[in-house]
Amino acid sequence: MSRPKSDDVECVEQTGLFDTAWYLEQHPDVAGSRARPLEHYLLSGWREGRHPSPYFDGSFYLSAHPDVAEAGVNPLLHYARWGRDEGRAIRALEWTDTAADEVAFSVILASFNRAGIIDDAIRSILAQTHRKFELIIVDDGSTDGTEDLVRERYAAELAEGRIVYIRFSRNLGVSAARNAGLLAARNPWIAYVDSDNVVSPRFLDAFARRIVVHDGTLTFYARFLQESVPRAVGRPFDLEELRRSNYIDLGVFIHHATCFTELGGFDISLRRLVDWDLILKYVHRYPPVYVGEVLMTYRDRNAGGLGRITDREPVSLPMVRVLRRYNVCPTVTSLIVCYNQANFIAEAMESVLAQRGDFYHDIVVADDGSTDGTADIVRDYCEKHKWRMRSIGDGVNRGISGNFRRGFASAGGAYLAVLEGDDYWSDRDKIAKQVAFLDANPDCSMVFSKIEVKTPGKWRHSTLERQDRLRKNKLDAADFLADPSLNLIANLSSCMFRSDLMKALPNVLFRHRLSEMGLAFYLDRFGAIGYLNQPMSVYRQHPQGVWSGATEEMKLSSGRQVREVAKIVARERYKAQIQAILDRHYAQAPSS
16 A cells, blocks of 8 residues: 655644544454554545544535545545635534533633623633533622623523622632632533633534543643634644643643642742643643644734733743743743942843853842932833843832842742842853753752952953862862851852742841852852852942942941851851951951
């Protein structure tokens, strides 16, 4: 037997309308042949009146479209290549088996202030050819008359229980609303519809038929039409692709209630990407069956007037959380802290934006209530780069330590890099190199690199002698004690940390000002301090700097205070040595 063209095979496979197991079950003689089931169907099966699956009636397609029959073209291949885009009608086989009719769905519709458009979504569900379903509407605290509209127009459906209406007294977010719907669901199969989308009348029927055929499968998804393009979206299941980018819309995803009871529902801590997160959670455990039919219209033609969360919520934080949760790739939050650094902040942000490598980069700018125009520059940058950069400034001055603490709490990445607003990174691969180091050295709690110092009036940058002397790439507290300064790091802008450690720093580290010294002695408790012997960042010394602009008396007082903190957080065996340094060099300095 000759073989069909490989691109014909691939084209038909992508429709999801050829079911290998069903074809073999219906035609056992094919199982005994040497031909692959799909190849058999393409070459001879269709001419013999055999059907590719319960979801595509080839005889109907040929009779409904005489031009296809006259051309002698395989009906499913014609549909895959041309008929689908031309909107040609297809029909599932007429079953005598009523098992599909008994599949029961709970359809969840969460809505907030969508009275103007929700009616179309509701009607599209009520028009289903499959009748065993309930529609659960969860009103997430709407104030636009949504409840009055639903209760007036659908009083009969509410009375008979076809529609269940749940109303929150205040807006809690789409995740909480959908979770409420999941808890209220009475049927074993769960589907979703958004208030701004409409589903095909065959939506539930198409899934019910697949459920019966694929007994034991707990997740399914189909294709959908993106109205604004327009184009049909959907592809056969590939978990690795899905982990990097979502191609399954929740509006064409259904799952058994078991997924919810075993794995939980929507993550209420995420403001965006909640659909992708839930789908990933379920399909990791229960791989889905792909339905190649277009069963929903995604109405994004006038999306700007719908007040979608995608128009107002930054995406980098939820993205980094989802990618980290499913271990897709390294995730890094770069924290830029600034206060009244209008002359320097643009260069700092540009150096962060220039970073490259195979990692997801979440950039956070924490402006500490600047009054010199810094906040305006930050706002403009975050608006221009809103897919990568977000601001957590709120106009309040918290002080250096308070600003760092707020920034650490906002980090979503597994790794946290710091850049002070008057410094900048000089190596475009700084993040990538430090990520690679920490990935390769799980025994390290952090890593820092050599710094260059930029001094006013000097055209050439200098390095620090104490860093030049270092000859190993893993240090401990003893190495820091061996240097008179106790501070081999010198500048936080050269550092990358494991984020979870930074989120749990003890209060004492923030008592005076967060210092490299205190961090080093504290993090030594959790692992070695990594060091990369190449300059990657520039520390800018200038009169307005927190340290370089301080008086000698202030430096002496600060020096004692940060060493007192280092003593508190250090391992017990180092405390006496730190105290001796305090007694010898800082006896006259005021204590904290």
